Amino acid sequence: MAKTQLNVRVDEGTARAARERALARGMSVNRYIEELVKQDTGEVGHTFVEAASDFMKQYESVFAEEFGTEREGRR
The missing domain is CATH 1.10.1220 (Arc Repressor Mutant)
Incomplete structure (x- = not known):
């Protein structure tokens, strides 16, 4: 940059x-x-949220396997 x-x-x-x-x-x-x-x-916060979202998308199956798919508000 x-x-x-x-x-x-x-x-x-x-x-x-x-x-x-x-x-x-x-x-x-x-x-x-x-x-x-x-x-x-808010750039720092926005960058953090984007990174956290990418992380969750990447490891969603691992979390679902470990903790199940039942979450508050979702079944």
């Missing part, structure tokens, strides 16, 4: 907080900000 440079101006307290939080998470400030925006727009 191509990257685009985005310049923003924030007060020193916000900049300091961003640097500290990024450092605590072991990532760059750029990556930290990118993750915050993804979380805010």
Whole structure:
């Protein structure tokens, strides 16, 4: 995925907080900000739900074999 440079101006307290939080998470400030925006727009959650759905489709027969096909709301 191509990257685009985005310049923003924030007060020193916000900049300091961003640097500290990024450092605590072991990532760059750029990556930290990118993750915050993804979380805010729901992209991270959407990606997780898609992956979970793919996993369940792939292993549906294994779960059915282990636990049966009877589930709440389905028979």
